[in-house]
Amino acid sequence: MLNLSPEAILASLPKLPAFPRIVTQILAVLDDDNASLSALVNHLQRDPVIAGRVLSAANASQFAHRTLGGVSSAVSFIGMRRVREIVLTTSMLDFSRNLRVPKFFWEHSLAVGICTHELAREFNLDEDRALVAGLLHDIGKLWMAYLHSQEEQKVEDILSSQPRPLCEVEREVFGMDHCAIGAIIARYWKLPEEIIEAIVEHHRPNRPDLGKLAAAVHVAEAICNGLDLPLRNDNQVIEISVPALQALEMDWNADMSDLLGRVDARFQHARALVQ
Incomplete structure (x- = not known):
């Protein structure tokens, strides 16, 4: 039996991959759509993987009658709620998978x-x-x-x-x-x-x-x-x-x-x- 203590767990946390900052940003600005949009746009510009998934989701939509080539047009097309969902899900799952x-x-x-x-x-x-x-x-x-x-x-x-x-x-x-x-x-x-x-x-x-x-x-x-x-x-x-x-x-x-x-x-x- 390990007999873990809260102090031992806290001391171990720096060994984990960094928690996705975008998650706490979104949670902090839920009531401010403009701030939320700014945080998301900044994150998407720095993260081509998430940006690609946003584009993929937009182009896979049943309402997409043409290929969307840019992140900003994809955000406008599928809406902030769907973009937040993709960013949150992708960030958290990448974090989980980084734990191997x-x-x-x-x-x-x-x-x-x-x-x-x-x-x-x-x-x-x-x-x-x-x-x-x-x-x-x-x-x-x-x-x-x-x-x-x-x-x-x-x-x-x-x-x-x-x-x-x-x-x-x-x-x-x-x-x-x-x-x-x-x-x-x-x-x-x-x-x-x-x-x-x-x-x-x-x-x-x-x-x-x-x-x-x-x-x-x-x-x-x-x-x-x-x-x-x-x-x-x-x-x-x-x-x-x-x-x-x-x-x-x-x-x-x-x-x-x-x-x-x-x-x-x-x-x-x-x-x-x-x-």
Whole structure:
């Protein structure tokens, strides 16, 4: 057992790749469209990979009747909301993949980010924060896999032979679960408290005062595992928390075929876009 401490985790964070500055810029200027546009344009001018993905998304649109050759025209064509989504997703997934962890980790983060984003649209949450919260909900697991791969593999081995709650096994092996580790990392990055709560509580969503964003991430992870996004033999379909559904005012028995279809289609498209 590692018996990790918050101080040890904080001391290890400089070993991680740099957190994408554009993510915190977007989160800081959500209420200022002009500032948001300026931050995005500056970032796109410096990052040809993201610029190329914005162009690709614009040219792939069903409404594109001609090839768009410049970033500014692409931004005007697909709109700020879609550009922010592409920039946030691309930045966070590139960060995850720079950690050199198995492909499943960043694909799972992508799926939960997209599903949380769709739930935000359905239940009147901030869409950018929802996307970031979903993409980052397992940042603690990424830290585990990057810095302590042997112990992370031990967790996987235990779970494959003994079906038990993930966080319980992590606490046995690490002395702390990925939710608690993720919260320490998110606070170090100065992310909004609403996102930190989602990282901490997505496996423990039974508080009666649970925030809507934390509830959305919990529900999104359950939906993605149920849809096998991404496909893995040991996907665990977690029990849906009643307080989480109540926080979202969501009827689990309602027809969700449209929502599930959008999540599946967007995941397949986004995965192809960032390959």
